[in-house]
Amino acid sequence: MAAEKLGARVRKYREDRGMSREQLSEAAGLTVEFIAALEEDNLYPSIGPLQKVARALNVRLGTFMDDEVTKDPIVARRGDREADLTMQKARNKRAAFRFHSLGKGKSDRNMEPFFIEICPEPEEDRKLSSHQGEEFILVTKGRVRVVYGKEEQVLEPGDTIYYNSIVPHYVGAEGDDPAEIYAVIYYPR
Known part of the structure; x- marks a missing residue:
């Protein structure tokens, strides 16, 4: 899609x-x-x-990000990935996040797996958010800043973080280079 x-x-x-x-x-x-x-x-x-x-x-x-089609198993090939959702601050700004759904096609899933490309963004655009559930992140490229409550971590390729997402948090590229992560989000119904 x-x-x-x-x-x-x-x-x-x-x-x-x-x-x-x-x-x-x-x-x-x-x-x-x-x-x-x-x-x-x-x-x-x-x-x-x-x-x-x-x-x-x-x-x-x-x-x-996907059409409601139930299918098992779901295989997401690296070479076949297209961004399912691109998020940017405003029409004239470059995309800050490009989401690739790794679970599209499976409508009965309980987790949301993504591959996410993250572009650096200005400090003033970095906002904490919170929601019910949990998040797991694996950094594959670049450096990623994670603010979790009052704590701050900078993760590098191979590093992971797993947290309750009800605590206000922010995930973004650290420095001037883009980053890539795999993220799995669990959101209770």
Whole structure:
């Protein structure tokens, strides 16, 4: 599947459910302005707010990246990967995150596995987020800064981190070079 704009997918699921932006913002606990900017691709959210939107729409986070097809087993070949979701701060800025879903095609999954390409971003764009569940990250390229509550770690290739994602956290490229990670996110229903 070619990369689609996140905002278009969110809008489609909201409209399919007959919800207004106001209803979605209330159900997700986010502002109407946030929902509007998200749908118009004027911002990209961290995983936390995106999971709140998914929960309010009664879909898995991965639904924004794949079609609801159940298939076992799922094999994701490195050479066949295309970005399923590209997130950027605003239309005119380069992508900060490119998500490659490693579980698309399996609609009954309980985890969201991703390969994520991370571009460096300005310090002022780095925001903590939180959501229910757990995250596991394996760094494969570059250096990755993880802020977890009041702690900060810089991970290098081969390093991993596993944490409860209810604690406010941030994951991003450290320094001026891009990074790549594998991330598995568990989000309880």
